[in-house]
Amino acid sequence: MEFRRGPGASDPWWGAGAKPLPGSGAAPRLQRLAMLLLLEALLLHPAYAARVVSLNLCTDEFLLLLAPEQAVAVSFLANEPSMSVVAGVARHVPQVRADAEAVLDLHPDLVLAGPYGAQTTLALLERRGTRVERLAMPQDFAAIRAETRRAAALLGVPARGEALLTDMQARLDAVRAPVVRARAVFLQARGYAAGPGSLADAVLRAAGLADAGAGGQPGLEALVMHPPDLLVTATAPDFPSLGTDLLRHPALKQIPRREVAPALVLCGGPWTAGAVAALAQ
Numbered sequence: 477m478e479f480r481r482g483p484g485a486s487d488p489w490w491g492a493g494a495k496p497l498p499g500s501g502a503a504p505r506l507q508r509l510a511m512l513l514l515l516e517a518l519l520l521h522p523a524y525a526a527r528v529v530s531l532n533l534c535t536d537e538f539l540l541l542l543a544p545e546q547a548v549a550v551s552f553l554a555n556e557p558s559m560s561v562v563a564g565v566a567r568h569v570p571q572v573r574a575d576a577e578a579v580l581d582l583h584p585d586l587v588l589a590g591p592y593g594a595q596t597t598l599a600l601l602e603r604r605g606t607r608v609e610r611l612a613m614p615q616d617f618a619a620i621r622a623e624t625r626r627a628a629a630l631l632g633v634p635a636r637g638e639a640l641l642t643d644m645q646a647r648l649d650a651v652r653a654p655v656v657r658a659r660a661v662f663l664q665a666r667g668y669a670a671g672p673g674s675l676a677d678a679v680l681r682a683a684g685l686a687d688a689g690a691g692g693q694p695g696l697e698a699l700v701m702h703p704p705d706l707l708v709t710a711t712a713p714d715f716p717s718l719g720t721d722l723l724r725h726p727a728l729k730q731i732p733r734r735e736v737a738p739a740l741v742l743c744g745g746p747w748t749a750g751a752v753a754a755l756a757q
Contacts, residue, residue, distance in 0.1 A: 526585045528631065531574045531597070533560060534743035535588035535611050538624070540565045541640060541746075543631040548582050558712035561739045561747045576600040586630065614744035616678040617648065624746055640746040647749035648682055651756040658705035659688040660755075665719035667693045675744045679736075680708065683755035700727050707731045708755065710738040 528546040530536045536554035539547050540562040547569050553559055554566035572578050574594035579587060579601060587608045589598055598608050609630055614620040621641055628637025661669050662676035670676030671691025680687045688704045699707075709723050740751040 526632070527583060528586045528588060529572060529579055529582055529584040530554075530588040531572070531579070531594055532588065532590035532611075534590055534613060534745070535627075536560065536566065537562050537743055537745055537747070538611065538627040539588055539631070540569070542628050542636050543633050544569070546631060548584055549579075557739070558737075559739050559742055561745075563739075576604070580604060580606070588627075588630075615673060615675045616744075617644075617682065617748075620644070620744050620746065620748065623744070644746040644749045647753050651682065651684060651752060654684045657684060657686040660685040660706040660708055661689045661694070661699070661704040662687070662708045662710075663689075663699075663723055664710070665717070665723075667695065667722045669694050675741060675748065676708075678744075679741060679748060679751045679755065682749075682752040685755065696722060696725060696727060699731070703731045705732065707733045708736065709733060710736045710741050710751075712738050 526546050527548045528539055528543070529548050530539045530550045533551055533553040536550040537560060539550065540554070544565055549570045549572035550566055552571050552573070554569070554571070555563050557563040560566060572582065574597045576597045579597070584606060587598070587601055587606055589608060589610050591610050591612060598610070602608050611627060612619065612623055614623045624637050624641055625634070628634045628640075660680050662674075662680055663669055664676070669689035669691060670680075670687070671689050672687070674691075677687045677689070685706065685708075707728060711720050711723055734755055736751045736754050740748055740754075
C-alpha cells in the first residue's frame with residue numbers, strides 16, 4: 477500500500493500524535509488522514525509484510541513513517557510525543573526492550589538499530605542468525621537524504637522514501653534567505669552549545685541563521701556578556717531535569733529565544749525540516 481498526499485496538500489502526511497508539533501506544519505485534518513492510512517496498513521495487511529523490529533528511537537521513526545505495516549515492535553520511546561514524531565502511530569504497535577530473548581521471541585526478519593546502545597544485544601542477535609542493520613545518525617540534510625534512501629531500500633519501499641524527501645526539500649526551499657543573518661546559539665542540556673558539524677548547526681544554517689556556537693559549554697556569564705541575537709532551545713516541559721535548569725535561568729531572559737520541538741531534532745530525518753520552518757518564521 478502506498479501513502480499518497482491529497483490533491484493540493486502542501487504539508488507532510490506524517491504527524492506526532494493527537495496534536496501537531498510546533499513547526500511541523502501538519503494540520504489536524506492531515507494528521508487524522510495519516511492515522512487512518514497508517515492504521516489500515518497496520519491492522520489490515522500484516523500478513524503481506526516482512527517482520528521488522530526497531531530498537532532505537534530514530535529507527536522507530538524511519539520504520540513507522542516508511543513501512544508501518546512491517547513493524548512488529550518498536551522501542552519504548554516511540555510513543556512519547558515530546559520525543560517522537562510517530563507517537564500517534566507507535567501507540568498501536570507493540571513495544572520491546574533491547575533484550576535478545578525478547579526480540580528473538582518476535583521472530584523478526586530484520587532488526588533496525590542505531591550505531592550506539594544495545595550493542596551486546598545486537599551481537600547476540602547476529603550470532604543467532606538474525607539480520608541486524610544499524611542506521612547512522614545524520615548530522616546534516618545531505619546525510620538525511622542518504623539515510624532515508626537507505627532505510628527505504630532496506631524496507632523495500634524506495635518510492636515512499638522519495639516522497640518523504642520531496643516533502644522535506646519543499647519545506648527547505650520555502651525558507652527565504654534573510655537580508656541580515658542573525659547570530660544564533662542552539663543551547664542544549666547542561667549548557668552545551670551546538671557547534672559546526674552537528675544537526676543543530678545544519679538546522680540553524682538552513683533557517684538562514686548564522687551559527688554563533690562553537691561547541692562546548694560557553695557558560696552563563698559568556699552568554700550574558702556576549703549575547704547572540706537569538707537563543708534556540710529544544711526542551712520537553714514534561715521532562716524537566718537538572719540538565720536543563722540552565723536553559724531556564726533568569727539571566728537568559730534578556731536574549732530573544734525561539735523554541736523548537738525536541739522530537740524534530742533528537743533524530744535527523746525528513747521531519748527535521750519542521751525545525752527549520754519553525755525558526756525561519
